[in-house]
Amino acid sequence: MAEAGLRGEGFVLRPWREADLESLLAHADDEQVARGVSDRFPSPYTRADGEAFLAGRVVDLADPVLAIEIDGQACGGIGARPGTGERAHSAEIGYWLGRAHWGKGTMTRAVSVFAPWVMRELALYRLHATVLGFNIGSAQVLRRNGFLEEGVQRAAVFKRGVLHDLRVFAKVRRNLDDDH
Ligand SMILES: CC(C)(COP(=O)(O)OP(=O)(O)OC[C@H]1O[C@@H](n2cnc3c(N)ncnc32)[C@H](O)[C@@H]1OP(=O)(O)O)[C@@H](O)C(=O)NCCC(=O)NCCS
Numbered sequence: 445m446a447e448a449g450l451r452g453e454g455f456v457l458r459p460w461r462e463a464d465l466e467s468l469l470a471h472a473d474d475e476q477v478a479r480g481v482s483d484r485f486p487s488p489y490t491r492a493d494g495e496a497f498l499a500g501r502v503v504d505l506a507d508p509v510l511a512i513e514i515d516g517q518a519c520g521g522i523g524a525r526p527g528t529g530e531r532a533h534s535a536e537i538g539y540w541l542g543r544a545h546w547g548k549g550t551m552t553r554a555v556s557v558f559a560p561w562v563m564r565e566l567a568l569y570r571l572h573a574t575v576l577g578f579n580i581g582s583a584q585v586l587r588r589n590g591f592l593e594e595g596v597q598r599a600a601v602f603k604r605g606v607l608h609d610l611r612v613f614a615k616v617r618r619n620l621d622d623d624h
Pocket of ligand 1: 574
C-alpha cells in the first residue's frame with residue numbers, strides 16, 4: 445500500500461502512522477465503538493493500547509490494516525486478516541469509525557473502496573465478516589456492499605457478561621478474473 449492510500453468521497457484509507465496516536469485515542473476510547481468489535485479493541489482505550497497498536501503488537505500491520513483519515517485525522521480503521529494454509533484464499537474484514545462520524549454513509553463508502561481493492565490485492569476468492577447480533581448498522585454496511593448473509597453462529601460470543609449470536613456475511617467470487 446502506497447503511503448498516499450486509497451481515496452474515497454470524504455476520506456482517505458492509508459497506512460497507520462506513529463503520529464496518529466492522539467487522534468486514535470480521541471476516537472477509539474469509546475465504549476460505544478468497543479462494544480461492536482473484538483476484545484482486542486479495549487475499553488477504556490489507553491495511551492499504552494494506542495502505542496501497542498501503532499507498533500504492530502495488536503494486529504499485524506503487514507496485513508492490509510488502514511486508517512480512515514477524515515480532514516487530516518485518523519478517525520477509524522479498516523482491515524483484512526487473511527487466512528493461512530488452505531484458507532489463504534480468504535480473509536476476514538473488520539472496521540470501526542469514531543462516533544463523531546457515524547451515520548453519514550462513511551463506512552458504507554469505505555467498504556466500497558476497500559473490499560474490491562483488498563480482494564484484488566490479495567487475490568481473494570472470499571471476504572467475510574462477522575457481526576454481533578445487535579449491530580444493525582454494520583450488517584447494513586455489508587449488505588449495501590453486496591455481502592450476502594450466510595447464517596448465524598449461535599451463542600458464539602460471550603462479551604461483558606452477555607451471550608451474542610454472530611451473523612456471518614461474505615462476498616465471494618469463483619474466478620479471480622470476476623468482478624466483485
Ligand atoms: C457500524 C459502523 C461501522 C457504521 O458506520 P457508519 O459510517 O455510521 O455507517 P453508515 O453511515 O455507512 O450506515 C450504513 C447503514 O446502516 C444504518 N445504520 C448505521 N448505524 C445504525 C444503527 N446504530 N442502527 C440502525 N441502523 C444503522 C444507516 O442508516 C445506513 O443505512 P442505509 O444504508 O439504509 O442508509 C459504526 O457505527 C461503528 O464503527 N461502530 C462501532 C464499531 C463496529 O461495530 N464495527 C463493526 C464490527 S462488525
